[in-house]
Amino acid sequence: MNDFFEKIKELQDESIRSKHEQLVNGVINAINEKIVKKGDKLPSINKMVSEIGFARKTIVKAYEDLKNRGIVESKNFKGYYVANVNTKSQLKVALLLFAFQSFHEDFYNTFRKSLGKNYQIDIFFHHNNAAIFKNILETINGKYGMYVIAPIPSKESAVLIEQFPSEKTLIVDRFIDMPSEYSYISQEFELSTYHKLEEMHSRILKYDKVVLFYRDDSDYPVGIKKGFNKFIKDYNIKGSVQKTYKQGSIKLNTLYFFISDSNLWQVLKDCKDLNFKVGKDIGILTHNDADFKEIIFDGITTISADFKQMALEAASFVKHRTTVHKIIPFNIKRIDSL
Template identity: 60%
Template sequence: MKIVFENINKLKAATHLNKHEKLISGITSAIESKDLVKGDRLPSINKMVAEIGFARKTIVKAYEELKGRGIVESKNFKGYYIADVNTKTKLRVALVLYAFHTFQEDFYNTFRAELGKKYIINVFFHHNNLDVFKDILTRISGRYGMYVIAPIQTLEVSMLLKKIPSDKLLVIDRHISLPNDYSYITQEFESSTYEQLKELLPEIHKYKQFVLFFKTDSDYPIGILNAFNKFIEEFNINATVEAQYKTGSIKKDRLYFFINDSDLWEVLKDIKPKNYTIGKDIGLLAHNDNAIKEVIFGGITTISIDFKKMAKESANYIKLKEHTRKIIPSQLIQRKSL
């Protein structure tokens, strides 16, 4: 502990650092000189106040910043300890997603690249399971400097997220109601999907039936189902909703709309032996774009947001910490499948 006090006292005259930065520099310098190693206990807040004369809130702020970088951890209110000797880390980020779908892989890869190597990112998947989500929050609570979370859209989850300080939480992907001081970068499903379907009306009329594959007991956005039902009723479209595609059930003159890529792949496998022409005998429309849909079978038409754009803006929020409340609009990407 003595070396920490010595380092901080040496920095007291430094005019380019504020008080909490002097505390951080004093501790990280002791780590870099190996006077502090992993597992060592830091001086208590009271001890720091007595020895260096800084305000209690200044010391708490410094310790919390070091916790956010993963360098320090607090153990059951028994004090602060060195958790990691990598002093170059700027921030530890907990990224909580639904699952590692292809489009979320695009988000992660861009997010990772935009933040760079000085940011530690740990990824967790809740699979739209409330118990799993709650368990993840319990395990990561207080251990990260920033939480980037794609939430389950329930009131209980909203209440849980309010326990995270607003300056440490960014909600992504699915929108959820939180007070105005919380930031989000999300997408909207209902009105945007409806508008894109209207734009596709001439192509949709080419087919005898419009089939949406939608599981109501899954993480599928209910807004897509609402938009679909509104659209087919307003324009008198012969349509049906099925939970999932059944292998071998493909029919000519149908337009299939997919939320889950696994259903899309099954249909594509069934098309080949039938010698159907995509965009003529069979129509395909999918949610969430990715590189595979861009090239396979001449391209699959999609309704999607730009997940790379969402990732870049999320990374920018973490670096700048500027309050944001933004909805990324979806776009229609027309290809040969209609």
């Protein structure tokens, strides 16, 4: 096994790679150069610690990564063996999102690009349906090397996700209360919405009334409604929450706050038909940014987390598996539609 250890040690000076990546690539190089072949037993964890000097958890993590690619297999009480000499096998990642909306598309494209060609990403959507969410989790459990999950915020969802190993699981998008060993890169809605409305207070005062369109039977985050209601109460602003926008009901000197882009299109059509100027005759504020909002009507104001940043950090977790607990802050973009 001397040649095997030498092959791994060759990569130890590559400071741009983590120790886990050095070990994974060292084993792959040893297979490619036929130092070890299919069916050969790899050194034990203890032997690797002794020869390489890496921590046990780093070696276990590397062997498990190779297992998830199908390159290595473990046999009970017998150790790790070379299972496949096709070292181009990709680590499989299960990505479970709400739906393929524009901001989810931004997340997916950035996530995929950041991971690169050594990862196979299978994407699933639950559409805020608890039965579909449960069925997908039961179907994918144990079949992927990593799991990136946008959960339905509920205790039932937390119980389901706890069936997945914490070191392979990342919660994204919506925050959910999980044991501390589980990682998350999520949004926070109530205080974030409140504080961003505070920042726009002087512009909001231009309008006689503010209307938030919010449906309790949808996947809208309840924190947005709570933050909105707190803001209009604390600042004594005339405001209301309505289920949906009815086409043709547009009113002058009103600020419309949309979560759903389908409602946004309806009010913009009314603006065009009545020759209303956005940012002067009426105001428009939307949740979640998208490229088209930068273009239409000289730009639509958004309150939004940076989903590209979220995706980059999610990809980093998949690559390095370092525990992370992070809330992505909201940003205000393009203020002129207020």
